[in-house]
Amino acid sequence: MEHMNDQDWWRGAVIYQIYPRSYQDSDGDGVGDLPGIARRLPYIASLGVDAIWISPFFKSPMKDFGYDVSDYCDVDPMFGTLADFDKLIETAHGLGLKVMIDLVMSHSSDAHPWYQESQSSKDNDKSNWYVWADAKPDGTPPTNWLSIFGGSAWEWHPGRCQYFLHNFLTSQPDLNFHEPQVQDALLDVAKFWLDRGVNGFRLDTINFYVHDKELRDNPALPAEKRNPITAPAENPYTWQEHLYDKNRPENLAFLRRLRALMGRYNAAAVGEVGDDQYGLKILGEYTSGDDLMQMSYAFELLSLNVPTALYVKSVMDQMDRDAPDGWACWAYSNHDVPRHISRWNLSQDAVRAYLMLMMCLRGSACIYQGEELGLPEAEVAFEDLKDPYGIRFWPAFKGRDGCRTPMVWEKSNNTGGFSTGKPWLPVSPDHLNLVPELQEQDPAALLHTYREAIGLRRTYPTLAKGEIDQVAVQGDVLRFVRHHEDEEMLCIFNLGDQATTLPDEAVLGWDAITETFDTFGPWQVALFRRSLEEEA
């Protein structure tokens, strides 16, 4: 397959995110698994995406549903075996799909043998593998750093008579990247999977790898400076400027080592960078040049902020300023935020316009399972909640279970064909009307629009790989130009409910790709192209 050898395959790629617990169960235990995913790969390939990203399937006590790893080099039995993974890769590659796996290297599970040894004494071989620190003289934690999942980021360990750092759950102790052996061990993990044939990684929380060695307190952020896009406003984590618990310059050195290893395999990575204040700036730092990450996952379109024309322009302007030669990976939905159709309360037309926008933006794109069906956020009752983050902040913030309910496939039973057993989270009854089985038969269904929109990036490499400029806004109308080699494309979006007109001169000299029109209707999208060569 030609594109399998393309070094630059990641640039402008469309990546389909799979949350393995909730994709397809193959053994009736109510939890999705690798053989289930393998069975559905032809469906995924039919969408025209370039790659899949599979959220963690490694051995884990599942306190954070796989983002707490107790063995980085094995598959959790609930998901299958290494042999199942090998089969999955082979099937995916046969269908022309790249496989990206989700490495959670900033922290491990407290059940990981590394942590078990580290916590056993102050002088064992791995005593320095996690972030241990003495209490202040008054017994309180060493710094004011907070855990995203609530409370102090420090947990007291009576055995060592010290605190350990955790940016997430107390059962997710933070690995100490100042310790060279830790970096080496994690690079070995990456190598293990590269040797098994993965094409790249989604790297969890890459700006959290290194903490400040001097353990300095984060400054407070005054209310008017807060910008809660990585956590809800009712989470005091958003009230600090995260200068010292994350975003440290030493991250770059580790990322360079990782990239050098990936380079030997022609692999690509998208590193998740979450920060309310400096997200795009860090994205620029981590993805510029060719010795760091290829792409960085951004939160700007994952927040509660509805991406109005002005908002999208402000994000593009910021990219231009802070990350001119960086590369973003955009997403509207994922396993951490309410599904965007509900989060932004979008009509069917609006969902389609935003899909087209994503396919036209400079950057790669992640689509989250079920988004192609237009699944709304599921209502999950408090009694059914599984996410510890939601349980802690309920009801001000309901956590992440509403976007993690099982994928639906057919109308045949009340699990939508997900499982023959009782699903780990309830299937949302209103999802059953949106199953692929029904949408395939309805030419007007959203699923077909996803296929067409994704297909545009194959048809017009300018949309996938080109530069962006001339970003302009008039009312709800956003327009910009993409250009690549000898081609330019003009992309115009009405991101509003009002019809408007496009003056003829605005599109003079351009060839329309989409239908032409007299009025520019609500949520209408218009694409044009022209060849620079023909003009010369």
Ligand code: BGC
């Ligand atoms: C993942 C979350 C996870 C956290 C801790 C992230 O940003 O996407 O699902 O809880 O990292 O690993």
Ligand code: MG
């Ligand atoms: Mg199963």
